[in-house]
Amino acid sequence: MEVPIKIGDRATSDVVVRLRTQDGRDDWIYCHSQVLVEKSKYFADRLSDNWPTCQILDSRNCVEVYCQESDVDHHVNVLRLLYVVLDGSVDDLWNGVKNALGILRVAVELGCPQIVTACVNYLEAVPWEEAEEEEILRIIPGMGSQVEPILARLQPVNQSAIVGIFISTIQFATSSPPSPLHDLKSSAQEQLEYMVTEDDDSPLLTADDDLKSEVKECVRRLFSRFNNLIEALLCEPLDALHEAGSLKSFRSYLADLLWVCQILTKLEIMRNFVNSWMDLSDKIVNIFTQVFPMVEIVETKLKVIEVAAKVLETIGYGTVILPTAKRLHIVKLWLPFVRSTKPLIDTWVATKDEDSSEFRMDGELWQSLESTFVSIILALPSGDQAQILTEWLGNENMQYPDLTEAFEVWCYRSKVAKRRLAMIKGEGEQGMANTT
Numbered sequence: 001m002e003v004p005i006k007i008g009d010r011a012t013s014d015v016v017v018r019l020r021t022q023d024g025r026d027d028w029i030y031c032h033s034q035v036l037v038e039k040s041k042y043f044a045d046r047l048s049d050n051w052p053t054c055q056i057l058d059s060r061n062c063v064e065v066y067c068q069e070s071d072v073d074h075h076v077n078v079l080r081l082l083y084v085v086l087d088g089s090v091d092d093l094w095n096g097v098k099n100a101l102g103i104l105r106v107a108v109e110l111g112c113p114q115i116v117t118a119c120v121n122y123l124e125a126v127p128w129e130e131a132e133e134e135e136i137l138r139i140i141p142g143m144g145s146q147v148e149p150i151l152a153r154l155q156p157v158n159q160s161a162i163v164g165i166f167i168s169t170i171q172f173a174t175s176s177p178p179s180p181l182h183d184l185k186s187s188a189q190e191q192l193e194y195m196v197t198e199d200d201d202s203p204l205l206t207a208d209d210d211l212k213s214e215v216k217e218c219v220r221r222l223f224s225r226f227n228n229l230i231e232a233l234l235c236e237p238l239d240a241l242h243e244a245g246s247l248k249s250f251r252s253y254l255a256d257l258l259w260v261c262q263i264l265t266k267l268e269i270m271r272n273f274v275n276s277w278m279d280l281s282d283k284i285v286n287i288f289t290q291v292f293p294m295v296e297i298v299e300t301k302l303k304v305i306e307v308a309a310k311v312l313e314t315i316g317y318g319t320v321i322l323p324t325a326k327r328l329h330i331v332k333l334w335l336p337f338v339r340s341t342k343p344l345i346d347t348w349v350a351t352k353d354e355d356s357s358e359f360r361m362d363g364e365l366w367q368s369l370e371s372t373f374v375s376i377i378l379a380l381p382s383g384d385q386a387q388i389l390t391e392w393l394g395n396e397n398m399q400y401p402d403l404t405e406a407f408e409v410w411c412y413r414s415k416v417a418k419r420r421l422a423m424i425k426g427e428g429e430q431g432m433a434n435t436t
């Protein structure tokens with residue numbers, strides 16, 4: 001019966017592999033030429049008659065391999081694996097991704113196809129940590145086609161696949177799923193926002209008309225369900241609404257709508273959202289005067305103001321163009337609501353930690369809203385501006401929003417209006433006279 005040969009068996013070995021480093025390390029590994037030649041092209045070349053060899057102890061052939069100190073163990077492991085039957089039954093020999101990468105690198109250098117294939121199969125199948133993934137991206141691309149399967153999970157996805165997953169995800173993210181799925185919905189919303197955000201990399205997809213139409217339809221359905229809830233809130237008794245969890249559902253819709261604003265802004269399709277919000281604005285304000293007048297719902301009001309602020313900002317800075325009547329109406333509706341709600345929210349925020357994200361967010365929110373109101377008011381006809389400013393000057397809560405800037409601009413424009421228009425009219429008449 002033939003006794004199997006083993007690495008390190010000095011009595012039967014006919015080759016010494018000397019692993020040497022620049023630091024002076026010199027490890028002798030007793031091996032067998034029949035194994036090295038059969039499974040490694042490097043050793044087959046070095047042990048061939050065409051390659052000069054030196055003689056050492058016991059007349060054995062000596063093959064010197066120079067390597068870095070950090071790679072010595074990987075070279076030893078490769079030599080050990082040459083003695084193992086690599087038929088897929090050695091999945092437990094790699095000791096992790098980092099070690100397998102080191103073995104793979106040496107196996108490629110030494111021309112060991114069986115070990116390379118086994119390493120590739122292992123690395124292609126197991127999960128990677130982020131640092132391991134960066135290491136794979138650093139070393140694998142230069143190793144040739146034999147290791148390309150390792151990179152399959154990192155390859156760019158074709159556009160049709162990206163569009164497909166985007167549509168499926170936004171349909172779920174705007175579907176108002178039951179409470180047990182809210183965490184999944186939040187995760188889907190985060191990933192959708194990441195997909196369309198331009199950071200160090202360009203957005204994952206560029207929205208065409210078909211994709212934008214699908215997004216608009218998802219938002220339309222979301223607003224439709226939100227409207228149905230509002231109708232129920234305005235019709236049902238207060239006790240019944242609390243028992244049904246309607247206020248919680250109301251806040252959930254507002255959170256979804258606030259998130260939708262981010263997506264629509266990035267896709268530059270806010271017009272339908274603005275129109276839908278304006279259609280519901282009167283009902284939303286009525287919710288807090290008819291349904292919940294005595295209930296502590298500060299957080300809900302804050303969420304309403306956050307969504308309204310996005311809409312007002314879109315109108316105030318001309319992203320969505322609306323007729324004068326609609327712009328005037330939205331100011332008359334939301335300005336009093338914001339003015340009366342801010343003291344309640346300020347009191348609520350005062351109970352929070354001043355270093356909390358909520359506190360910082362509120363300060364930015366109020367400053368942005370104030371600037372937006374000023375922009376919208378200054379774009380209205382001067383007579384409408386006068387009406388809004390008169391109401392502001394007579395209100396006990398005139399400190400917010402502070403419309404001083406709008407008042408100053410209105411005073412200046414009003415004072416010089418006759419002179420400016422007369423000059424324009426005179427220039428026009430003079431021009432006509434010159435042409436005749």
